Amino acid sequence: MAEAFWALGRATGVVSLVLFTVTVLLGILTRSGRPALGLPRFAVTLVHRNVSLLATVLVIIHVASLLADPYAQLRLVDVVVPFLGTAKPFWLGLGTFAFDLVLALVVTGLLRQRLGQRAFRFVHWFSYAMWPVAVLHTLGDGSDVGKSWLVLLLVLCVGSVLVSLAWRMSATFIEYQHTRFEEARR
Amino acid sequence: MTRQSLHIDWTACDGRGLCTELLGPLLVRDEWGYPRAAGYGSDVPIPGSFVADARDAVALCPRLALSLQEVRTPARS
Numbered sequence: 001m002a003e004a005f006w007a008l009g010r011a012t013g014v015v016s017l018v019l020f021t022v023t024v025l026l027g028i029l030t031r032s033g034r035p036a037l038g039l040p041r042f043a044v045t046l047v048h049r050n051v052s053l054l055a056t057v058l059v060i061i062h063v064a065s066l067l068a069d070p071y072a073q074l075r076l077v078d079v080v081v082p083f084l085g086t087a088k089p090f091w092l093g094l095g096t097f098a099f100d101l102v103l104a105l106v107v108t109g110l111l112r113q114r115l116g117q118r119a120f121r122f123v124h125w126f127s128y129a130m131w132p133v134a135v136l137h138t139l140g141d142g143s144d145v146g147k148s149w150l151v152l153l154l155v156l157c158v159g160s161v162l163v164s165l166a167w168r169m170s171a172t173f174i175e176y177q178h179t180r181f182e183e184a185r186r
Numbered sequence: 187m188t189r190q191s192l193h194i195d196w197t198a199c200d201g202r203g204l205c206t207e208l209l210g211p212l213l214v215r216d217e218w219g220y221p222r223a224a225g226y227g228s229d230v231p232i233p234g235s236f237v238a239d240a241r242d243a244v245a246l247c248p249r250l251a252l253s254l255q256e257v258r259t260p261a262r263s
C-alpha cells in the first residue's frame with residue numbers, strides 16, 4: 001500500500017508541474033489579450049483558470065498521498081510550514097512554500113471580484129515566484145530526476161516558460177500596443 | 187420598471203476586448219481596442235437577451251472595469 005501512495009505521489013507531482021507550466025503559459029497568453037489556439041480571448045482566460053484548478057487538485061493529491069506514505073516522512077506541519085521537514089528539509093521546504101503560494105493564488109483568484117483588482121494583482125504576481133520554486137523542488141526532491149524522460153520534460157517546461165517570458169517583455173506583447181504607441185507619438 | 191445597464195469604468199479599462207467578444211454587436215472595438223456602444227458612453231443599456239452575456243463579461247473582464255447596474259426607467263404615461 002505504501003508503495004502505491006509513493007507511486008501516486010511521484011506521478012501527481014510531475015503531472016502537476018506540467019499543468020502549472022501550462023497555467024503559466026496560458027496566464028501570459030491571457031495577459032497579452034489576444035485570441036489564441038483558435039479560442040476567443042474570454043475562452044483563453046477560462047482555460048487558464050480551469051487548468052490552474054486542475055493543477056491544484058493534482059498537487060493536493062500529491063501532498064496527500066505522500067502524507068499517507070510512511071517512507072516520505074512527511075508530517076502535517078510540513079504541508080503548510082516550510083523548511084521543518086525531516087528528510088531533505090530544504091528541498092521539501094521549497095515544495096511547501098510553492099504549495100502555500102498556490103493556495104494563496106487560488107483563493108485570491110476565486111475571490112477576485114470581492115478583493116478588488118489591486119489585491120488580486122499583487123498576489124497574482126507571485127505566480128512568477130511559485131513556478132520556479134516548484135521547478136527547484138522537483139529538481140531537488142524528485143525521485144526520478146536522474147531519468148532522461150524527466151530531464152527532457154523539465155527542459156521543455158523551463159524552455160517554454162523562458163520563451164514566453166521573453167515575449168512577455170517584448171515590445172509587441174500587448175495587442176494594440178503598436179497602434180497606441182503610434183498614436184502617443186503623434 | 188427596471189432595466190440592466192452596463193457601466194464601464196474607463197480608468198480601469200485597458201481595452202483588452204473580452205467584453206466586445208461576449209457582447210457582440212452591442213459593443214464594438216474602437217481602433218485602440220476599447221469598447222464602444224453606438225450612441226452611449228459609460229453606461230450601456232443591456233436588453234434582456236444580453237443580460238447573461240453581460241454577467242459573464244463582468245466576471246471575466248481582466249481589469250474588473252465592468253459592473254451591472256439596475257436603472258429605473260420612467261413609467262410610460
Ligand code: SF4
Nearest residue numbers: 199200202203205247
Ligand atoms: S473586458 Fe474590461 S478591460 Fe477589456 S475592454 Fe472590456 S471593459 Fe475594458
